[in-house]
Structure formats: C-alpha cells, structure tokens
Amino acid sequence: MELEPEAIVRLEDDAVVVLDQRRLPDEEVELRCTTAVEVADAIRTLAVRGAPAIGVAAAYGLALAAAHGEDLEVAHALLAASRPTAVNLRWALDEMRADPTAMRARRLHRDEVERCRRMGLHAAALVAPGSRVLTHCNAGGLATGGYGTAVGAIRAAWERGLVERVWVDETRPLLQGARLTAYELEALGIPYAVIADSAAGALMAAGDVDLVITGADRIAANGDTANKIGTYGLAVLARHHGIPFVIVAPTSTLDPQAPNGAAIPIEERDGAELTSRFPARNPAFDVTPAALITAIVTEAGVHRAPFAETLPRELAHSR
Ligand code: MRU
Numbered sequence: 001m002e003l004e005p006e007a008i009v010r011l012e013d014d015a016v017v018v019l020d021q022r023r024l025p026d027e028e029v030e031l032r033c034t035t036a037v038e039v040a041d042a043i044r045t046l047a048v049r050g051a052p053a054i055g056v057a058a059a060y061g062l063a064l065a066a067a068h069g070e071d072l073e074v075a076h077a078l079l080a081a082s083r084p085t086a087v088n089l090r091w092a093l094d095e096m097r098a099d100p101t102a103m104r105a106r107r108l109h110r111d112e113v114e115r116c117r118r119m120g121l122h123a124a125a126l127v128a129p130g131s132r133v134l135t136h137c138n139a140g141g142l143a144t145g146g147y148g149t150a151v152g153a154i155r156a157a158w159e160r161g162l163v164e165r166v167w168v169d170e171t172r173p174l175l176q177g178a179r180l181t182a183y184e185l186e187a188l189g190i191p192y193a194v195i196a197d198s199a200a201g202a203l204m205a206a207g208d209v210d211l212v213i214t215g216a217d218r219i220a221a222n223g224d225t226a227n228k229i230g231t232y233g234l235a236v237l238a239r240h241h242g243i244p245f246v247i248v249a250p251t252s253t254l255d256p257q258a259p260n261g262a263a264i265p266i267e268e269r270d271g272a273e274l275t276s277r278f279p280a281r282n283p284a285f286d287v288t289p290a291a292l293i294t295a296i297v298t299e300a301g302v303h304r305a306p307f308a309e310t311l312p313r314e315l316a317h318s319r
Contacts, residue, residue: 001187002147002187003019008146009056009060011063011102011106015033015064016042016064017032017033018031021047021048022046024179033064034064035065035070036064036074036078039060039061039064040058040078043083044082049142049176050144051086051143051216051217052116052252053143054086054089055088055092056108056144058079058080058092058093059104059105059108059109060109061075062075062076062093062100062105063096063100063104066100076093085264085267085285086217086218087258091252095108095317109146112145113144113147115251116299119248119299120153120156123248124162127162127163127211131162131164131210131211132163132164132167132208133157133165133167133209133213134195134200134204134213135169135181135213136169136177136197136234137215137228138151139248140180140181141184142180142184143180148215149216149250150213151184151185153213154166155190158190164191166191167193168192168194170196170197172197172230173282176228177194197230201237204241209241210243212245212246214227214246215247216247216296218255219254219296220263221255221260221307221308222259222260222290223290223293223303223308223311224261224262224287225287225290226264227247227285228286229283230286231285233286235288235292244295246293246294246295246296250316251312251315251316252315252316254298254311254312254315256313256315266285267284268281269282293307300312
C-alpha cells in the first residue's frame, strides 16, 4: 500500500498538514502548521523534506498565508529561505506568485505527482531485466508528495518485472534511506536490503549492483547535479565499476540560471546531527559532475550528454 499524496502533505482550511517524516518509520504522526512561519520551520527541520515535497509544502504555505491575509512578500521570503539547495522551493513559490490560492497550490501538487509517474515510465526503459538497483537518500513519494522520482522509477520497473532487488543506502547522518526508503519499499512489496553507505563500493566490486538511480535537488544547465551528500561518491564508484548512474527528477528541479554545479548553494547543517560531543562539518548535499551521469530522466524523457543541449528548456508550469 502506498501513501496517498494528501497523507504526505495537504492544505486544510486553517493549516498545512504534513506527515512528520522525522518520526518515521516508528510513528505515523501528522504535524499541523497554521502559519507560513510554521511551514518554514517544518521544512527547515525536515518534518517535510525532499526537493519536490518542500516545493509543494511551500506552495501550500503561501496559499495559507494568502487566505489568512498575511503579508505575502514576507511569507514568500521566509519560505524561500527555509532551505537553500532544492530549487523546487523557489520554483514553486514563483509559480504561486500570480495566483496564491489553494486551488493553484493543489494543482501544483497534483501536477508534480503526475510528472513523477511520467518520468517513472521513461526511466523504467533504462532498467534491464533482473537488475539490482542501488539508491541513495529517499526519493520516493515522501520526498515528492506522492509516487516519487528515483523510487517511482524503481517501482515502475518493478511492476514490469525488471527489478530483482534494491540496495538502500542508509544515508547518514539522518538515515533517509534506512528510515524512509526502506519504509516505502516495504509498503510497495519490492525486495530490498538496507546497506551501510560505506558498503556500496564493496557491493559494486562483487558484481552485485547493476544500476544506480537517485533523485536530485538541483540540476544546473550543464547537467551538474546536487543531491544528498554521498551521491557524488556513488557516481565515482559507479564509473570505476562501469555501472550506469541515472538521475530522475522533474523539470521543476532544473535550474537554467545556474550554469554549472559551482553555482549551486550547498546547505551546511548543524554538526550536532553528526556528533554532539566533537567538532563536526555537515554539508547536506554534494554535486555530481555531469561527466559522471549516464542519463537524466525528466517527465519529458531520457536526456543524455551533452546535457546543456538535451535538457528541456521549458520548465514545468502549473496553471
Ligand atoms: O535533506 P533531504 O532529505 O531533503 O534530501 C533529499 C534528497 O537529497 C533527495 O534525494 C532529493 O530531494 C530528491 S527527492 C525526490
């Protein structure tokens, strides 16, 4: 059984309601955010997370602010500042500017889920029968407000009988893989096993990985891609072992204003997420150079190098 989009994030008359992802998989608890400030806090503290899902939550936050007569410039600015790397946040808020209504935000949410379904079908065509697929972080329905990007692709391939099993990177330090992707794959009935992040290289060397599929938080015009910290290392390992490395993301994750990965802001989170006892450095994302990426899949299809020429120029729109 999969979670319905409204169970992940929705707008009610007086609140944006999110399934609190910090409490999963042990507890399924909802968090009610009654102001744009509370929605921004929910995004900052990862109660709702994943690039498309934070865009959807921000759109609902802006619609809530509009319905309550809050200052929309202030609400826009504080929602946009809640996390720096996922460009979906800026995209969704810009989409809402002309018409900051509940209807528009719900449409944006529906459209993002629909994009995920379309890109899942495109990506499934890249999966050979019997594939053992490795994924990182959580790019499932929880991360998109329904269906998912990388996990959506895995699911579409599984439904076509192409996937033997999924290796789920635990994804330190916050364990989005071990907590959230495992929870989703279990619900979908797809065979999987959680692995330590540091086990990926050994599994590849043993010939146990056929394909790596991850999501993305921001894709620069040249195809350089920011995603959860550890993705870059996986791409290097995949290249060394001759394993295809595929990114699956909606066009709302494309940032044509960023010419390359150097222009993507990387979130630095509190070192206490790693250790409360010792000094720590905690970058939450890294950039995988386009040269290490076999294909980028969007709802428009499968794009290959040179990405500057093949990535869609038209970004998603929801009207
Ligand atoms: O810090 P998070 O959990 O928001 O990071 C999420 C990721 O890195 C995902 O892989 C990415 O947003 C793709 S979501 C479909």
